[in-house]
Amino acid sequence: LTYGDYVITEAGFGADLGAEKFFNIKCRKAGLSPKLTVIVATAQSLKLHGGVPEAQIKEPNKEGLIRGFANLDKHIENMKTSASR
Numbered sequence: 001l002t003y004g005d006y007v008i009t010e011a012g013f014g015a016d017l018g019a020e021k022f023f024n025i026k027c028r029k030a031g032l033s034p035k036l037t038v039i040v041a042t043a044q045s046l047k048l049h050g051g052v053p054e055a056q057i058k059e060p061n062k063e064g065l066i067r068g069f070a071n072l073d074k075h076i077e078n079m080k081t082s083a084s085r
Contacts, residue, residue, distance in 0.1 A: 015039050015075035023082040037079045041072050 011022035019037075027034060044057045046068030052061050 015079055019079060019082060037082075039072070039075055039079060041075075046072060 009022070011018040015037075023034070026032070043065060047057045047061050047064040048054060048068070049071035050061075050064035050066065050068030052064035052068075057064075
């Protein structure tokens with residue numbers, strides 16, 4: 001941490017268990033307070049979480065995409081809660 005102004009780390013797949021370990025174990029033990037959280041979500045992952053079968057996630061599916069945002073909303077809520085600790 002002394003070699004640069006910024007540190008970027010990937011906390012694992014999903015803003016649930018990976019982020020939980022990052023915030024509650026890694027940061028607490030190291031005395032770190034992250035200033036920014038980035039969540040990466042693809043259209044394919046949103047469709048998959050929106051109930052679109054995996055074999056069809058590369059095809060257009062507006063309804064599945066919209067349904068998938070509920071999952072993303074929950075991850076955003078989790079990150080806001082984690083960041084405020």
